[in-house]
Amino acid sequence: RLIPNLDVWRPADTAETAVAWEQAILRQDGPSSLVFSRQNCPFVPRSNQQIQAIRKGAYVVSDANNAKAVLMATGSEVAIAIDAAKLLKEQGIEVRVVSVPSTTVFDRQTSAYKESVLPKQLPRIAIEAGVTDYWWKYGCAAVHGVDTFGESAPAGVLYKHFGLTPESVAKTVKACI
Numbered sequence: 061r062l063i064p065n066l067d068v069w070r071p072a073d074t075a076e077t078a079v080a081w082e083q084a085i086l087r088q089d090g091p092s093s094l095v096f097s098r099q100n101c102p103f104v105p106r107s108n109q110q111i112q113a114i115r116k117g118a119y120v121v122s123d124a125n126n127a128k129a130v131l132m133a134t135g136s137e138v139a140i141a142i143d144a145a146k147l148l149k150e151q152g153i154e155v156r157v158v159s160v161p162s163t164t165v166f167d168r169q170t171s172a173y174k175e176s177v178l179p180k181q182l183p184r185i186a187i188e189a190g191v192t193d194y195w196w197k198y199g200c201a202a203v204h205g206v207d208t209f210g211e212s213a214p215a216g217v218l219y220k221h222f223g224l225t226p227e228s229v230a231k232t233v234k235a236c237i
Contacts, residue, residue, distance in 0.1 A: 062194060067092040069162045072138035073103045076161045079114040083165070097136035099215055104138065104159070117165030118177050124154030128237045129183045131229065132198065134160045137187040140219075143226035144187075148233055155233060156182070163194065183236040189224055201236040204229055 067087060069080035071094070084092035104121060113119030121138065122145060131141040141157045148155055158177055160166055166174065178184060183201035186192070192205035206222050219225055223232075 065090040067162055067164045068095060069093065069165075070095045070097075070135035071161050072133075072135055072159055073101050075104065075106060075111060076114055076159065079111065080161060083115060083162075095135070099136040101136050102139050104142065114159075114161060115165075116169050116173060117162040117167070118158055118160040118169075118174075120156060120177060121159045122157045124149075124156055126154050127156040127182060128153055129185060129201075129233050130156045130158055130178055131185055131187065131233070132158045132160055132178070132195070132200070133187040134163070135189070137189055137224065140187050140224060140226055140229060144229035144233070147226050147230045151230070153230075153233065153237070183233075185229065185232055185236060187224060187229060189219070189222075202232045204232065 067084070067090065069084065069092065071077040071080050077094070080094050084094060110119055110121070122142065131144060133141040138159045145155050145157050178198060184198055186195035186198065186200050186203040188195055188203060188205040190206055192203040192207055195203045195205070204223050211218055211221065
């Protein structure tokens with residue numbers, strides 16, 4: 061996602077994969093890469109409007125009337141964000157969940173669109189099962205990620221070790237609001 065002029069798509073499920081594939085085929089001004097997870101990713105129900113918005117690189121997966129924060133994620137981490145939002149809602153805290161299947165495509169959108177997805181007045185917490193560096197450009201209050209190398213274990217063990225769990229994300233949201 062740091063290579064100039066390369067559109068990187070990291071889809072969260074089959075719907076995002078179909079849109080990413082379509083956009084890669086339609087792109088005429090540069091290469092695209094589709095990066096898939098090794099984890100089983102659950103299907104995320106969406107409206108037709110949300111499916112259309114996938115083409116813009118980021119969109120609101122679930123919203124809340126009284127959102128206190130925004131959870132941002134890409135690929136398999138979208139499921140963690142959705143689960144963290146459910147956990148927080150049980151505790152009386154509502155959050156918006158944003159899927160960002162392509163940061164490069166989202167970055168080319170209008171300021172108005174980007175603001176509609178990521179309102180400036182809400183703290184942003186990103187979830188990334190990789191290096192956190194590029195998430196900070198979105199003005200995140202926190203980023204759950206992996207900035208080390210060399211750990212080896214089953215995915216569930218590593219996710220817990222690195223704080224990539226709904227419980228850990230929920231704790232961070234509470235600290236940021």
